[in-house]
Structure formats: C-alpha cells, structure tokens
Amino acid sequence: MELIDRFRAGDRRALARAITWVENGRPEAAELLKALYPLGGKAHVIGVTGPPGAGKSTLVDRMALGLRQRGQRVAIVAVDPSSPFSGGAILGDRIRMQRSLSDPGIYMRSLSSRGHVGGISQATGDVVAVLDAFGFDTVLVETVGAGQSEVEIVGLAHTIVVVAVPGLGDDIQAIKAGILEIGDIFAVNKADREGAERTVAEIEMMLDLGHMGEPGLNRWPAEGPLPGGPAGYQGLERLDPTGHHKDVDELPPGVTAPARPGGGAGAGGEGPGGAPTAPQGPGGRHGSVAPGGISWRPPVVKTVAKDGQGVEQLLDRCLEHLQFLRESGRWEARQREDAQARVQDLVARLVARRVLDRAAAAGDLPRLTEAVARREVDPYTAAEAILRRHFAEPPGRPEEPIS
Ligand SMILES: Nc1nc2c(ncn2[C@@H]2O[C@H](COP(=O)(O)OP(=O)(O)OP(=O)(O)O)[C@@H](O)[C@H]2O)c(=O)[nH]1
Ligand SMILES: [Mg+2]
Incomplete structure (x- = not known):
C-alpha cells in the first residue's frame, strides 16, 4: 500500500490521511492498522483529564512545548473538546493550543465523540496507535473527566495527569470517587488563584488517608494509611548494592516500605474473577509493591498553565512515572x-x-x-x-x- 510507504517515510500528509481513515472507520483502516502494528509500542501516552475549564488545553499546550524543548516529537489528541467553557469546542482548543500549533514538531488532532460507530474509545485508541507507529515519543491525550471518559483514559494512557483547580473545597470530596482516584500525578492548575495551597493539602490528605481508589489496587500500602513522605518515584535509592530490597527498619524516614513481605515479583496479578488482591504486582496501576520494592506515590504539582509556571516540574514527574513503569515491570x-x-x-x-x-x-x-x-x-x-x-x-x- 502506497500510503504505508509514505507513512513509514514520515510524510505528514500520509499521517493525516491514516488518522482520517481510522477515525471514520474506513474498511482500509483495519489493513492499515495491521501494517502499522509492528512500528508501535514505543510512545509514552500521557492522559490529561479534569473538570471542564480546568485549563487542560492550556496545560497540554505548555507540556507539548516543554517536551519539544527536551528534544521529543510530540502529538496531541484532544478528545471531545465540547465543554461550554471553551465555547467553540475545537475552535477553542485551536486558540488555546496556539503555541503548539505554530511548532511544526508538534502534531495536533481533535476528535469529536459524535459519529464514531465503535465508540470514541475505539477511535481514540486507534488514533493513538497510529501516532505511536508514526514515531512520536509522547502522545498527550486531553479528555474531560466526566462520565465514561475517565474510564477510557485509564485503558489508553500510561500516565494520567488529573488537573484540579483551587476553590473546589468540598467538591473535591464529591469528585474524588470519579477522576481523582485515577491520577498518577495531580496538577493543581490556576495556582495563581487563591486557595491553591489548600487544594494541594486536600489532595495530599486524601492520598494519605488512602481514600482514593481501592486499597491494594491502586494505592499502597495494601493496608492502613500511607506514610507521609516524598511523593513520586521511590525507586533505586531503596535498593542496596546487591539489588535486594532493604528491610523496613533500614529505610530512612518517609520512604515507603513494601506493604507486606513477599509482595515482589510473582505476587501481583488478579485474584479469582479479577477481584482486587493485595498486594498487587506489576498488574496494578500504582500497585503496592513492585519487584525491588519500587513504588509510586502520586505527586501533586502546582501549575499556572497560562504562563507556564510549574510545567517543567510536571514534565519531570511524568518522565519519572514512565521510569517507574519501566523499572517496576509494569x-x-x-x-x-x-x-x-x-x-x-x-x-x-x-x-x-x-x-x-x-x-x-x-x-x-x-x-x-x-x-x-x-x-x-x-x-x-x-x-x-x-x-x-x-x-x-x-x-x-x-x-x-x-x-
Ligand atoms: N488564572 C488562570 N487561568 C487559566 C490558567 N490556565 C488556564 N486558564 C484559563 O482557563 C480557561 C480554560 O482553559 P482551557 O485550557 O480551555 O481549559 P480546559 O480544561 O481545556 O477546558 P475544556 O476543554 O473546555 O474542558 C481559559 O480561559 C484559560 O485561559 C491558569 O493557570 N490560571
Ligand atoms: Mg480543553
């Protein structure tokens, strides 16, 4: 197929055509996806989700530019950008993502949830697969965290950034059962507004209390509250030179210990009927303990997307999460x-x-x-x-x- 040859050669128009086929569920799409499959499996897919108007598009735009400066090839997929906040839906996103759009190294595509026979999930997954095969290092996927979409993003993204905004107050409690529990990283955006610190504290507190997600499924330790301590990647520093995990007593304060002995390789996976069992090994999203005692506590980062503050830190956390996924076997x-x-x-x-x-x-x-x-x-x-x-x-x- 001629299109595939041009695609392989890095032709942008071939990419656009391929995405359109896949998006519209054209009969050629299955043949195309078959041919492209061996090329994929490399891209880091970062899902950015959160309530309408939280600043997701603005943040994604900044993240894309930051990743470009780090030498990456970046693609953006905005799924169903139709909240009343942006007014003009896709047009609004185009305005919000202006900076990215003027960079030829960044590819952006909006997908509407209307008119997809196989559902938006299927279409988005296939579009991401095409972008992955094209050779983008990172694919940023923006979805509004409401209804089904957060479930879709869990299946699609390796790393999920949940965007919150200050001043939600009690609303945090209300939405925690929805989108907060899927976050690998939290961005408290609009940190230029009052109440950002409080929102950070509230999210941290919920992480501490283990209120977000099934204990042992998404969170660690499997039982009891999380010890406070540094967020993010608790990895290699906890390995002694022989590669064995240190005993709990030897760990410096604040560093997370394995939830229970024997929680290393082979202990993860699912119980009967897919029921969550603790501790989870590489199968879980965060898991309690991975081989080598590597664990992940979702970090909380303050950002001001409209002027780029905190975006570098956010990107660092994203890359650390990728490193965590690789080194833990997940x-x-x-x-x-x-x-x-x-x-x-x-x-x-x-x-x-x-x-x-x-x-x-x-x-x-x-x-x-x-x-x-x-x-x-x-x-x-x-x-x-x-x-x-x-x-x-x-x-x-x-x-x-x-x-
Ligand atoms: N004060 C402040 N405003 C921001 C910040 N980031 C984004 N905004 C504004 O918030 C509004 C919504 O931003 P978007 O990026 O469109 O938000 P979104 O989450 O993508 O919105 P939807 O896709 O419609 O759900 C815009 O007017 C932005 O300029 C920020 O850090 N501080
Ligand atoms: Mg948006």
Missing part, C-alpha cells in the same frame, strides 16, 4: 494486558459479526427476533439456537432457515 505487564484485551475484544466482535451476518442471510435472525418480540420464544433460546446452528453446521449457501 510497562511490560501493561503491554501484555493490552494485547490480551485487544485480541479478546476483536475476537468477540468478529465472531458476533460473522454469526449475525450468516443468521441474517439465512433469515433466522429476523424470524427469531420477530418470535421473541411476540413472546413466543425467549431471547436466550433464540440466541442459543443461532449459535448452535452456526457452530454445528459448516457455512454453505444457500442457507436454509432453522426448522
């Missing part, structure tokens, strides 16, 4: 989980389509659904009949209806 675990989820999802969709197409062609589907509507047959029996036939009889034409 990056690799994540690749496997994603691979499994993708294959299972595709098998389910492909099988469903084949079975339904055949049942429709044979006339079984309309006949059975009609019977179900009249309550002559129940839906379970109807579905089982269709499946039984599909898997019992080799496909052949012409199809005779189920008798």
Whole structure:
C-alpha cells in the first residue's frame, strides 16, 4: 500500500490521511492498522483529564512545548473538546493550543465523540496507535473527566495527569470517587488563584488517608494509611548494592516500605474473577509493591498553565512515572494486558459479526427476533439456537432457515 510507504517515510500528509481513515472507520483502516502494528509500542501516552475549564488545553499546550524543548516529537489528541467553557469546542482548543500549533514538531488532532460507530474509545485508541507507529515519543491525550471518559483514559494512557483547580473545597470530596482516584500525578492548575495551597493539602490528605481508589489496587500500602513522605518515584535509592530490597527498619524516614513481605515479583496479578488482591504486582496501576520494592506515590504539582509556571516540574514527574513503569515491570505487564484485551475484544466482535451476518442471510435472525418480540420464544433460546446452528453446521449457501 502506497500510503504505508509514505507513512513509514514520515510524510505528514500520509499521517493525516491514516488518522482520517481510522477515525471514520474506513474498511482500509483495519489493513492499515495491521501494517502499522509492528512500528508501535514505543510512545509514552500521557492522559490529561479534569473538570471542564480546568485549563487542560492550556496545560497540554505548555507540556507539548516543554517536551519539544527536551528534544521529543510530540502529538496531541484532544478528545471531545465540547465543554461550554471553551465555547467553540475545537475552535477553542485551536486558540488555546496556539503555541503548539505554530511548532511544526508538534502534531495536533481533535476528535469529536459524535459519529464514531465503535465508540470514541475505539477511535481514540486507534488514533493513538497510529501516532505511536508514526514515531512520536509522547502522545498527550486531553479528555474531560466526566462520565465514561475517565474510564477510557485509564485503558489508553500510561500516565494520567488529573488537573484540579483551587476553590473546589468540598467538591473535591464529591469528585474524588470519579477522576481523582485515577491520577498518577495531580496538577493543581490556576495556582495563581487563591486557595491553591489548600487544594494541594486536600489532595495530599486524601492520598494519605488512602481514600482514593481501592486499597491494594491502586494505592499502597495494601493496608492502613500511607506514610507521609516524598511523593513520586521511590525507586533505586531503596535498593542496596546487591539489588535486594532493604528491610523496613533500614529505610530512612518517609520512604515507603513494601506493604507486606513477599509482595515482589510473582505476587501481583488478579485474584479469582479479577477481584482486587493485595498486594498487587506489576498488574496494578500504582500497585503496592513492585519487584525491588519500587513504588509510586502520586505527586501533586502546582501549575499556572497560562504562563507556564510549574510545567517543567510536571514534565519531570511524568518522565519519572514512565521510569517507574519501566523499572517496576509494569510497562511490560501493561503491554501484555493490552494485547490480551485487544485480541479478546476483536475476537468477540468478529465472531458476533460473522454469526449475525450468516443468521441474517439465512433469515433466522429476523424470524427469531420477530418470535421473541411476540413472546413466543425467549431471547436466550433464540440466541442459543443461532449459535448452535452456526457452530454445528459448516457455512454453505444457500442457507436454509432453522426448522
Ligand atoms: N488564572 C488562570 N487561568 C487559566 C490558567 N490556565 C488556564 N486558564 C484559563 O482557563 C480557561 C480554560 O482553559 P482551557 O485550557 O480551555 O481549559 P480546559 O480544561 O481545556 O477546558 P475544556 O476543554 O473546555 O474542558 C481559559 O480561559 C484559560 O485561559 C491558569 O493557570 N490560571
Ligand atoms: Mg480543553
């Protein structure tokens, strides 16, 4: 395919075309994604989420520029930028991200949630995959943290920055069950406003109390409150020269210890039925303890996106989180989980389509659904009949209806 050759050669127009195909679910898109797959798996995907008007676009713009200055190739995906705060939706984002847009080293794409057959999740995931394959080092994905979107970003991003703003007060309590619990890093933006310190303190307190997320699933330690102490990457400094983890007693104050013995390699993963078990190994988002006793406490960073303050610190934390993911083994675990989820999802969709197409062609589907509507047959029996036939009889034409 000619497009793929141009894509591989780094042609921006080929990239734009590829994204449009994927976004619109064109039939060529599947072939394209197949061909591009071997090229991907390298980009650091950073999700930036938070309430409407928190300054996500402004922050993403600054982050992109900062990463460019660090020599990175950066792509931005703004998902459904349609909050009333920005007024003109995509147009608003274009204005907010002006600085990035004037840098040819930054690629920006807005996706609207309208009109995606497979859902915005699917489309965004595929667009990110295309950008990854193109060779961007970092893909920044902006989503409004409301409803389903925070769930989508968890599956999509390696690192999630939750943007909060001062003055939410009691609202922090209200939203904590939603977007606060998914944060790997917190940015208290609009720190030029009053109350930033208080918001930082409130978030820190919730982290300390372990109120955010299931204990042992997203947070550590598995039981009891978090010890206070330095946020972020508690990594190599806790390893002695032999590479073994130090005993708890030897740790300097404030440094996090493993939640319980034996929480290293092999202890992670899921309990029966995917129930959270503590401690989590590389499978968890933050996990209690990774091999080598490496852990992550979500740091809280103050930013003023409109003039760039705190953005360098925020980027440092993002890169540290990436380092944490790699050294704890979570990056690799994540690749496997994603691979499994993708294959299972595709098998389910492909099988469903084949079975339904055949049942429709044979006339079984309309006949059975009609019977179900009249309550002559129940839906379970109807579905089982269709499946039984599909898997019992080799496909052949012409199809005779189920008798
Ligand atoms: N005072 C102050 N205003 C800011 C800061 N960052 C952004 N803003 C302003 O906040 C408003 C919203 O900024 P956006 O970047 O569009 O926020 P957003 O979270 O992307 O908004 P939606 O995508 O509509 O949810 C704009 O008027 C920005 O100029 C900041 O650090 N301080
Ligand atoms: Mg925005």
